[in-house]
Amino acid sequence: MIVAEDLTRVYTMGRVKVRALGGVSLTVARGEFVGIMGASGSGKSTLLHILGLLDRPDSGSVTIDGTDVLALSDHRRTLFRLNRLGYVFQDYALIGELTALENVYLTSLVRGDQKEEYLGKSTEILRRVGLGDRINHRQSELSGGEQQRVAIARALVNNPSILLADEPCANLDSQTSKSILDLFARLNEELDQTIVMVSHEDWHKEYFCRVVTLRDGLIEEVTECRRA
Amino acid sequence: MTAVFAGLKVSAFLAWKTIERGNTGTLALTIMIIALIFVNLIFLPSIISGVVETFNTQSIDFDLGNIVVEPREGSQYIGGVTGLQKKIERVPGIIGTSPRIAVGVTLFYRGSNTASTLYGITPEDERSTTRIADFMTEGEFLANGDTDAIVMGAILAGREGEEGGGLPSLEGVMVGDSVEVAYPNDETRTYRVKGIFETQSFGVDTAAFVTGDEASEVLGLHDQASVILVKTEVDGREEGYKRELLSYGIQEEVWTFREKTGGVLDQAIQSFNIINTISTLVSLIIAVVVVFIVIFINTVNRRRQIGILKAIGIDQQIIINSYVLQVLFITAVGALAGIVLAAGMTAYLTAYPLVFPGGPVYPVVETSAVLRSIASLFAVSVLAGYIPAWQVAREDILSAIRG
Numbered sequence: 001m002i003v004a005e006d007l008t009r010v011y012t013m014g015r016v017k018v019r020a021l022g023g024v025s026l027t028v029a030r031g032e033f034v035g036i037m038g039a040s041g042s043g044k045s046t047l048l049h050i051l052g053l054l055d056r057p058d059s060g061s062v063t064i065d066g067t068d069v070l071a072l073s074d075h076r077r078t079l080f081r082l083n084r085l086g087y088v089f090q091d092y093a094l095i096g097e098l099t100a101l102e103n104v105y106l107t108s109l110v111r112g113d114q115k116e117e118y119l120g121k122s123t124e125i126l127r128r129v130g131l132g133d134r135i136n137h138r139q140s141e142l143s144g145g146e147q148q149r150v151a152i153a154r155a156l157v158n159n160p161s162i163l164l165a166d167e168p169c170a171n172l173d174s175q176t177s178k179s180i181l182d183l184f185a186r187l188n189e190e191l192d193q194t195i196v197m198v199s200h201e202d203w204h205k206e207y208f209c210r211v212v213t214l215r216d217g218l219i220e221e222v223t224e225c226r227r228a
Numbered sequence: 229m230t231a232v233f234a235g236l237k238v239s240a241f242l243a244w245k246t247i248e249r250g251n252t253g254t255l256a257l258t259i260m261i262i263a264l265i266f267v268n269l270i271f272l273p274s275i276i277s278g279v280v281e282t283f284n285t286q287s288i289d290f291d292l293g294n295i296v297v298e299p300r301e302g303s304q305y306i307g308g309v310t311g312l313q314k315k316i317e318r319v320p321g322i323i324g325t326s327p328r329i330a331v332g333v334t335l336f337y338r339g340s341n342t343a344s345t346l347y348g349i350t351p352e353d354e355r356s357t358t359r360i361a362d363f364m365t366e367g368e369f370l371a372n373g374d375t376d377a378i379v380m381g382a383i384l385a386g387r388e389g390e391e392g393g394g395l396p397s398l399e400g401v402m403v404g405d406s407v408e409v410a411y412p413n414d415e416t417r418t419y420r421v422k423g424i425f426e427t428q429s430f431g432v433d434t435a436a437f438v439t440g441d442e443a444s445e446v447l448g449l450h451d452q453a454s455v456i457l458v459k460t461e462v463d464g465r466e467e468g469y470k471r472e473l474l475s476y477g478i479q480e481e482v483w484t485f486r487e488k489t490g491g492v493l494d495q496a497i498q499s500f501n502i503i504n505t506i507s508t509l510v511s512l513i514i515a516v517v518v519v520f521i522v523i524f525i526n527t528v529n530r531r532r533q534i535g536i537l538k539a540i541g542i543d544q545q546i547i548i549n550s551y552v553l554q555v556l557f558i559t560a561v562g563a564l565a566g567i568v569l570a571a572g573m574t575a576y577l578t579a580y581p582l583v584f585p586g587g588p589v590y591p592v593v594e595t596s597a598v599l600r601s602i603a604s605l606f607a608v609s610v611l612a613g614y615i616p617a618w619q620v621a622r623e624d625i626l627s628a629i630r631g
Binding site: 049052054055075078079080081082083085086087089093095097098102106107109110111112138154155 | 231237238245
């Protein structure tokens with residue numbers, strides 16, 4: 001469960017101060033699929049970065065599963081991201097020299113998991129995202145949709161409490177985007193996976209349980225569970 | 229400890245995959261540059277060691293023996309040479325002594341003349357002490373009892389129609405020819421050339437030898453010598469033998485060959501070392517620049533990827549270490565390739581040695597020089613790889629991700 005209270009964040013760009021968040025409070029329950037939407041510059045990515053421990057707010061608090069994550073040291077934050085969070089980025093961010101399987105089990109290696117364990121887990125998660133026959137292919141041999149599926153598998157391999165996705169369909173065509181969103185929805189339903197996803201596509205709303213719309217760094221609207 | 233080990237395992241995994249599946253052309257080129265830098269690091273020291281080795285060997289074998297006994301201060305000659313020889317040869321480890329009478333003479337041959345040093349020697353003693361007799365290119369070395377014979381170095385003998393180019397030369401003396409020798413006491417003798425030797429040591433190949441009996445007779449000496457050369461059983465322990473000789477009550481001046489040649493050789497080595505230091509510095513700077521550029525470009529191009537790795541929970545030290553391990557691999561393979569190249573170079577220069585005034589110089593690759601080169605190459609490479617990796621890896625995650 002994520003509890004964020006009164007988050008503010010101001011960026012200084014030269015002499016100009018830009019208010020990215022002006023006091024946002026948000027609670028995401030376990031098993032929710034929350035969409036963060038809004039126009040460009042509304043603060044949605046900033047909010048996701050703060051929830052994902054990639055950035056620190058100027059004020060406010062963030063508690064994830066009871067842990068005050070803003071009080072953690074940099075090293076502890078790294079470990080928290082490794083063990084508790086999963087990320088999916090807009091441009092997949094795979095390591096080109098690694099195969100799909102190696103990209104997926106990389107974080108398990110860091111965790112010190114046993115070889116049989118991480119090979120089994122990674123192969124299974126790749127099969128689950130529909131890449132069972134592509135595990136030994138490298139990034140250059142995969143389509144955009146397949147690469148994003150590898151990134152999702154990488155994010156899920158360590159059973160994270162929360163999956164954070166920053167516009168994961170931005171570089172994909174609508175057909176592939178749909179297949180990725182279907183996959184997210186399936187993970188949310190079957191595994192009760194908590195997902196927080198940033199998007200600016202209106203048609204994505206049908207996948208979210210709840211949509212938080214930001215405008216000028218403030219929550220403009222919260223729309224409860226559109227999906228049945 | 230487990231976390232550290234797991235971290236190193238991941239670093240090694242990332243490093244190996246990058247090496248295995250990265251750009252092979254860049255990798256091969258970088259390794260080749262490191263190999264050539266390694267060769268450059270050991271080439272000059274091996275030549276310097278070769279020069280020292282050649283100079284020492286030439287000095288011992290042809291010019292000075294291991295130890296030189298000279299007259300006491302104020303005396304021109306050593307007296308009672310026969311007794312002194314026996315005394316010296318009683319010292320354990322002394323295997324030969326050769327008294328020499330040295331005199332500056334002028335040699336005349338068919339209208340040409342030149343000044344040189346003539347040594348009066350006891351042939352049998354000289355054979356036990358120096359190796360000049362083994363390097364006869366024409367004729368024979370002197371024998372005890374020869375009175376009208378002379379042997380001379382190839383440079384002094386010269387070649388017909390060729391001037392010595394600043395070195396003493398009789399321009400074409402052959403075995404069997406007669407040469408006239410004018411001594412400083414105005415005595416003149418005619419000798420038949422019995423043999424010509426070539427040691428490739430300029431100082432020796434410009435000298436001539438007659439028997440000690442002949443020189444003594446001309447100079448009016450009796451059981452006297454300018455110097456006694458001493459040959460020891462083992463090279464390199466001259467200081468010990470010198471102390472032993474002094475403890476036997478020898479009153480004359482006793483020098484090791486290093487003490488006699490030290491000044492000249494030290495100056496040459498100092499000059500060589502300055503060149504070597506400059507060359508080493510330039511080589512290491514090239515290594516730093518090459519490794520730095522390779523890793524810098526690599527990390528800057530992967531700035532976003534490094535940010536992502538940190539975002540998904542991979543510690544920045546793991547990322548830095550993966551680059552350091554890549555550098556270690558490149559340096560290790562480069563040094564290995566360098567050793568192979570250096571071995572090839574050494575084999576070639578051993579077959580076709582460089583010719584220096586002191587004689588042919590064979591490269592002497594010392595283990596310490598190789599280890600020093602490897603250590604310095606690793607040190608600068610790791611530093612040059614660590615800095616750019618550290619610069620990029622410590623960057624704020626969001627800045628890195630935004631590129």
